[in-house]
Amino acid sequence: MARKFFVGGNFKMNGTKESIKSIIENLNKASLDPNVEVVIAPPALYLQLARDTVDKASGVEVAAQNVYHKPNGAYTGEISVAQLKDSDIHWTILGHSERRTLLGETDELVASKTKAAVEGGVSVIWCCGESLEEREAGNTVAVVERQLAALAAKLSAADWKKIVIAYEPIWAIGTGKVATVQQAQEVHEAIRKWLRTQFGDAVADETRILYGGSVNGKNCKDLAKEKDIDGFLVGGASLKPEFVDIINSNQ
Numbered sequence: 001m002a003r004k005f006f007v008g009g010n011f012k013m014n015g016t017k018e019s020i021k022s023i024i025e026n027l028n029k030a031s032l033d034p035n036v037e038v039v040i041a042p043p044a045l046y047l048q049l050a051r052d053t054v055d056k057a058s059g060v061e062v063a064a065q066n067v068y069h070k071p072n073g074a075y076t077g078e079i080s081v082a083q084l085k086d087s088d089i090h091w092t093i094l095g096h097s098e099r100r101t102l103l104g105e106t107d108e109l110v111a112s113k114t115k116a117a118v119e120g121g122v123s124v125i126w127c128c129g130e131s132l133e134e135r136e137a138g139n140t141v142a143v144v145e146r147q148l149a150a151l152a153a154k155l156s157a158a159d160w161k162k163i164v165i166a167y168e169p170i171w172a173i174g175t176g177k178v179a180t181v182q183q184a185q186e187v188h189e190a191i192r193k194w195l196r197t198q199f200g201d202a203v204a205d206e207t208r209i210l211y212g213g214s215v216n217g218k219n220c221k222d223l224a225k226e227k228d229i230d231g232f233l234v235g236g237a238s239l240k241p242e243f244v245d246i247i248n249s250n251q
């Protein structure tokens with residue numbers, strides 16, 4: 001079956017009301033490939049603004065960049081799955097390497113958050129990827145499989161329908177050093193093989209696997225041609241007009 005191409009924009013901790021409104025208004029006016037699923041993730045403070053600014057006809061969805069795994073209560077600073085749903089937000093990014101490295105989010109915590117989101121009806125862009133040291137030591141696939149295993153331990157086969165995987169080598173994020181087409185395809189192929197072994201053909205063939213890490217308007221087309229690259233999770237370039245080119249890169 002053909003997997004619908006998917007492009008996420010991770011705004012990270014960037015933007016103001018004005019700049020985010022302007023980015024979304026440009027997206028509303030742009031001619032976007034109708035065969036691409038587009039999700040943008042502004043900072044939590046601007047989720048409602050983004051939700052209210054997106055032209056519903058564009059089909060663009062709004063995502064949080066994180067969510068907590070407990071239903072509600074004394075978790076200062078956190079946002080719950082139910083609160084995202086209450087705000088008409090149906091997606092979240094989880095397990096981004098910046099949260100794993102800077103905030104100490106473990107494979108286990110990310111897995112618990114992902115299970116809670118899926119159970120609460122929020123779809124997840126689940127992030128994985130290795131450090132430069134891990135790649136140079138030849139441990140890339142082992143690291144990604146370790147992250148996947150922690151997630152898989154909590155998921156049923158049906159849960160994968162609400163999950164998109166984003167492979168984001170840490171050494172390519174924000175560095176301008178995009179993975180080569182071969183490097184990216186190799187890891188995507190290994191992830192799909194692992195899914196097939198653990199969950200069977202349907203999950204392996206239907207789960208989108210995105211690449212993230214210095215994707216831009218120039219390198220996106222070659223990456224998009226690869227059979228196991230089903231789209232992108234874009235950081236810096238999602239804040240720029242070239243984000244439209246990345247969305248349309250599979251045409």
Ligand SMILES: O=C(COP(=O)(O)O)NO
Pocket residue numbers: 010096168172173174175176212213214215233234235236237
């Ligand atoms: O972290 C990233 C990628 O960021 P860049 O595109 O800026 O490398 N996506 O979640």
